[in-house]
Amino acid sequence: MDNRYKPVIGLEIHVQLNTKTKAFCDCSAEVFDLEPNSSICPICTGHPGTLPVPSGEMFKLGIKVASALNCQINLYSRFDRKNYFYPDLPKGYQITQFFHPLAEFGWLEVNGKKVHIRRIHLEEDAGKLIHSGDSITESDYSLVDMNRCGVPLAEIVTEPDIESPEQARVFMEKLRAILRYIDASTGDMEKGAMRCDANISVVDTVTGKQSNKVEVKNMNSFKFVEKALEYEFERIIGLMENEQEVDRETRGWNLATKSTVSMRSKEEAHDYRYFPEPDIPPVLLDSEYVEKIKQSLPELPDKRLKRFMESYKLPERDAWTLVEDKQIADFFEEVVSQTKEPKETANWFLTEYFRLIGEHGEDKIHVTSRHFVELFRLMKDGKISRNMAKEVFQESALSRKMPAEIVKEKGLEQVDDSKLIEEIAKKVIENHPKEVETFRSGKEGLFGFFVGQVMKETRGKANPKVVNEILDKLLRGS
Amino acid sequence: MEELTDNEFKKMTLKNAVLYENRSELVKFSLKVIGEEDEIIRAFISVDEHACGGIPIGVKDNMHVKGFKTTCASKMLKGYVAPFDATVVRKLRENKFSVVGKTNLDEFAMGASTEYSVYGITRNPHNLERVAGGSSGGSAAAVASGEVIAALGSDTGGSIRQPASFCGVVGFKPTYGLVSRYGLVAFASSLDQIGPITKTVEDSAILMNIIAGKDEMDPTTVERNIDFTGFIGSQLPKMKIAVAKQSFGEGVEDGVKERMREFVKLVENLGHEVTMIDIDELKYSVATYYVIAPSEAGTNLSRFDGVKYGLRIPSDSLRDAYERTRGEGFGDEVKRRILIGTFTLSAAYYDAYFEKAQRVRRKLSNRLSEIFEEYDFIITPTSPTVAFKVGSVSDPLVYYMMDIFTIPANLAGLPAISIPFGEVGNLPVGVQIMGPRFSDAKILGFGDFIEKQLR
Numbered sequence: 001m002d003n004r005y006k007p008v009i010g011l012e013i014h015v016q017l018n019t020k021t022k023a024f025c026d027c028s029a030e031v032f033d034l035e036p037n038s039s040i041c042p043i044c045t046g047h048p049g050t051l052p053v054p055s056g057e058m059f060k061l062g063i064k065v066a067s068a069l070n071c072q073i074n075l076y077s078r079f080d081r082k083n084y085f086y087p088d089l090p091k092g093y094q095i096t097q098f099f100h101p102l103a104e105f106g107w108l109e110v111n112g113k114k115v116h117i118r119r120i121h122l123e124e125d126a127g128k129l130i131h132s133g134d135s136i137t138e139s140d141y142s143l144v145d146m147n148r149c150g151v152p153l154a155e156i157v158t159e160p161d162i163e164s165p166e167q168a169r170v171f172m173e174k175l176r177a178i179l180r181y182i183d184a185s186t187g188d189m190e191k192g193a194m195r196c197d198a199n200i201s202v203v204d205t206v207t208g209k210q211s212n213k214v215e216v217k218n219m220n221s222f223k224f225v226e227k228a229l230e231y232e233f234e235r236i237i238g239l240m241e242n243e244q245e246v247d248r249e250t251r252g253w254n255l256a257t258k259s260t261v262s263m264r265s266k267e268e269a270h271d272y273r274y275f276p277e278p279d280i281p282p283v284l285l286d287s288e289y290v291e292k293i294k295q296s297l298p299e300l301p302d303k304r305l306k307r308f309m310e311s312y313k314l315p316e317r318d319a320w321t322l323v324e325d326k327q328i329a330d331f332f333e334e335v336v337s338q339t340k341e342p343k344e345t346a347n348w349f350l351t352e353y354f355r356l357i358g359e360h361g362e363d364k365i366h367v368t369s370r371h372f373v374e375l376f377r378l379m380k381d382g383k384i385s386r387n388m389a390k391e392v393f394q395e396s397a398l399s400r401k402m403p404a405e406i407v408k409e410k411g412l413e414q415v416d417d418s419k420l421i422e423e424i425a426k427k428v429i430e431n432h433p434k435e436v437e438t439f440r441s442g443k444e445g446l447f448g449f450f451v452g453q454v455m456k457e458t459r460g461k462a463n464p465k466v467v468n469e470i471l472d473k474l475l476r477g478s
Numbered sequence: 479m480e481e482l483t484d485n486e487f488k489k490m491t492l493k494n495a496v497l498y499e500n501r502s503e504l505v506k507f508s509l510k511v512i513g514e515e516d517e518i519i520r521a522f523i524s525v526d527e528h529a530c531g532g533i534p535i536g537v538k539d540n541m542h543v544k545g546f547k548t549t550c551a552s553k554m555l556k557g558y559v560a561p562f563d564a565t566v567v568r569k570l571r572e573n574k575f576s577v578v579g580k581t582n583l584d585e586f587a588m589g590a591s592t593e594y595s596v597y598g599i600t601r602n603p604h605n606l607e608r609v610a611g612g613s614s615g616g617s618a619a620a621v622a623s624g625e626v627i628a629a630l631g632s633d634t635g636g637s638i639r640q641p642a643s644f645c646g647v648v649g650f651k652p653t654y655g656l657v658s659r660y661g662l663v664a665f666a667s668s669l670d671q672i673g674p675i676t677k678t679v680e681d682s683a684i685l686m687n688i689i690a691g692k693d694e695m696d697p698t699t700v701e702r703n704i705d706f707t708g709f710i711g712s713q714l715p716k717m718k719i720a721v722a723k724q725s726f727g728e729g730v731e732d733g734v735k736e737r738m739r740e741f742v743k744l745v746e747n748l749g750h751e752v753t754m755i756d757i758d759e760l761k762y763s764v765a766t767y768y769v770i771a772p773s774e775a776g777t778n779l780s781r782f783d784g785v786k787y788g789l790r791i792p793s794d795s796l797r798d799a800y801e802r803t804r805g806e807g808f809g810d811e812v813k814r815r816i817l818i819g820t821f822t823l824s825a826a827y828y829d830a831y832f833e834k835a836q837r838v839r840r841k842l843s844n845r846l847s848e849i850f851e852e853y854d855f856i857i858t859p860t861s862p863t864v865a866f867k868v869g870s871v872s873d874p875l876v877y878y879m880m881d882i883f884t885i886p887a888n889l890a891g892l893p894a895i896s897i898p899f900g901e902v903g904n905l906p907v908g909v910q911i912m913g914p915r916f917s918d919a920k921i922l923g924f925g926d927f928i929e930k931q932l933r
Binding site for chain 2: 042045046047048049050051052053054081083085087090091092093144271272273274275278279280281
């Protein structure tokens, strides 16, 4: 019964490209959290008499994204106008690429399966409305912030190849990793730098029937992409099981109710009256230029993941955690090249390093590959125990000091001096005659007690190996 | 230097104005003549009484002059002040011109008579009961009446050439892409081109040297170094000239046909080879134009929604505010074209209208290119009629058909000039010379040569 229904999911993702300027004017494109209407000009606010001048950087980043997603890049692409009225759209049309997109026919591998990319096109973002009340229907008036008008977007449209809500989330996470690797976008869903709409329909594998398609919007985190689609999948199954019609409609994810709510039916769909943008001549890309950009791409997350798994012998999960963030992965590789211990280094990254970042924030943590090298040497030389090493690591990461300096400062260095340890051990034995008697009568378990006492006297600094040897000699006489 | 008289000022060419030393005096003359003439002619929507010294020029009021109102002769742009100079205006300033006023036009340049302006009708200086033509009727009338030395117009389907023809002055539409459209309020982006309206052909060439050039603010401009005065005053070699048979066809006034015959004779007598050819495709040009131009215009005018600038009629609901603002802001002719354009771009009719019109446009372009492989120029009347009486044309189809000879140059992006050639019943007739892309200097040279023969 569980597997009787299968979801068919396709995604439409808007990615804000990291360009310095907006798509068609010289205003700064970094507009998140700015004072409203502070990064605007006559062009991006649609003054009469202005003309759009396409940004070269937008194309460069678009080509990067398309290449990283294995797309075929169209050397001929063209802008079109998408016409509709809304106060956040100053010209009354959005400049997009409808008829001739920048790129087509790509794919991204998710859980060993190719999710095909239908097309990637460039377009401009719209502005934002700020309502006076809590919602548009409860507001007396709305204000328009045009900072975001004209920020360049790449819209990525997948084929309906995604087979589960989880896969949709993983697709998005992978996409974000790629975008960050190639420095094309922050991919930050919470800040709206990456926005995802999904189309979902459900197939009844027993009857072969497929439901109508429902579009889901407003999923502004990776988690919500999965949650909203899970909800929608269940909702559609419910309708199908009751032999009810699934309406073709657009539904929005409601965070408060953790459900999707109908926004509009497809019958009310706009006629956008697309037609070629006469203000911008068709764009003819030079194939050498495209090739040069392709060649400049760094090793992408998938390839790196495989390499991490093979050359560092890491399990996939651990490898992905290290690979996902390019800076971390780069740093990891730098450290490994010094320590020559990938496994141990990975352990320290996955536990201590990430914990510190999580607890204190990335900017508070100052660790270089030298820290790891020194820390590992201190352990290997028996200067500090593994437990002590964690403390030393934390101290040095927060203080910028080198591990050896911390060890010295705090007097944490292990005591190897066997004469000194023997003296202390003898004293411990002298002071605990009863325990010695019990031990010698066969209660072997008490050995640990003596070790503990010696460690306590040395405040943990004694080399446990030496302590064991000496106590063994003194108590067992061997 | 002798004192200039009003009459001398009115007749002063740009060529002479450039050489005239006391430029602040020229502006004073201009303002004085405007004061005297414009009460009746109404060529200007606004006049800058404090215009600084320079060569007085009129600019059609659909181009931005920073700090001044741009009205487009529409209620819609109520209170709108241009936030920057159009590229052409900047270039004029850099070359010591002084914009003395903004000239009247049909609302948003949609019309051929300058009757559709909320600022009133511009009168033809040759006969005040007649229209000045349009949509750059204000610019043509201002030059013809001697109010300014020269003027700028914009030409989407004949809006420079036809009023120049009606008012007996020279109007030149350059090859598409030679003059920046930055700062020109768009009517139909793929057809619009700014150009000069002047007293002589040579003046148009001088003005072209100033306003033309690649502009990084307009991606449709092209990099071409053309000296537009290059052929001025020179004896051109024997030219092969095609006269469109349609110049003598139905709908062309007898008087205009007569002038055309005389023109052909003159050109032949000057030693050029003239051949009559049938350009059958011309009959589709008006229909094609009246699909493409409204399609582009409809979306170009979407920005006038009452949200950001210009007229705003407030209402309880957004949709109602849009409807009332646009309902009150736009005049009937503009609304008519927005409606046509909205229809022709709608998904269900896109292929049947817009896409088909684009195909016909290419076909017409190809046909004209073919002709230009064999001939240097194509000659037609600029308009099938002379200036008509104010209020006499009410049928839009009749009105639209009058653009038949001027529209092809816009559809194909070609340069074309209208030069005055005789009169019919005391009203000027214009002859149009059209050439292949980037033959602008040659057209101006040829026009100049003809013009000098007539003196």
